[in-house]
Amino acid sequence: MSVTQPHVLLVEDEPAQREVLAYNLEAEGYAVSRAENGEEAMLQVAEITPDLVILDWMMPLMSGIEVCRQLKTRDDTKNIPVIMLSARSEEVDAVRGLETGADDYVVKPYSLRELMARVRTQLRRSRPAATGELLIYQDITLDPERHRVTRGDQELKLGPTEYRLLVTLLEKPGRVLSRDQLLDLVWGRDIYVDTRTVDVHIARLRKALTQHGGDDPIRTVRGAGYSLG
Structure with a gap:
């Protein structure tokens, strides 16, 4: 993770x-x-x-x-x-x-x-x-030192890939990231993964972020990719 x-x-x-x-x-x-x-x-x-x-x-x-x-x-x-x-x-x-x-x-x-x-x-x-800084977007907080994600006062359970995806999106809020960019940033340049894998893990991340209620903060930009907010 x-x-x-x-x-x-x-x-x-x-x-x-x-x-x-x-x-x-x-x-x-x-x-x-x-x-x-x-x-x-x-x-x-x-x-x-x-x-x-x-x-x-x-x-x-x-x-x-x-x-x-x-x-x-x-x-x-x-x-x-x-x-x-x-x-x-x-x-x-x-x-x-x-x-x-x-x-x-x-x-x-x-x-x-x-x-x-x-x-x-x-x-x-x-x-x-x-560098260990807290990442905060609206009511979502990610603590990289403790590998802990909370939304409001609820702790969220994320798989390792969903965690890295969330880190990437939180570090670039509002920026649209293509599937290829997310593959490089989350999986690494030297690993071959089909771009459809990104969609699967985005869906899992969305489910994790809304497991205790709240709106889905991830935006799908048709033909471009995904962004947070």
Whole structure:
């Protein structure tokens, strides 16, 4: 019933820095994908929809600024937190990076401890359950530390898959998630599951959420997927 680990996309063209950063991120318990230039980064984002992007400014083929701009102008990626890394320490550069949409700006050389703290801060926003935060939507409360779900004053009994589905929906309230996105987020990229399986588990989750009464909070968006509220 565990919450899936946060997925970080690390975009850095210097191999040594990339591996040191990846090692430290994995030591923190994050899944890490690597890209060595901006074009590769955009291809990876299309495949994995990461929970956070760590992005070097100066890269071949496509700069970090351009990657950030593209991510923040697309509806499907605009809410992914971006931490920009740069050797450019001038205030005007930091302002430019933040104005492009970066959520944080870190100047090289940086302290690994400080960078990991900033990663945790951004992930609290995009993946609160993974950092132990309570998830609350109307009268539904999910406590990831205790693996406990309540609606009103009633505790709900959920199977492991329904629990992970609820976490995913609670972390992105109001956002429509396609069946393919839910498969990646709940079952994982490397596991083949038929998309109709999502419908079966959504039905089970709906039954669990309404077992003590109350309206069904899950909305079906025809031809698109599901959302909470």
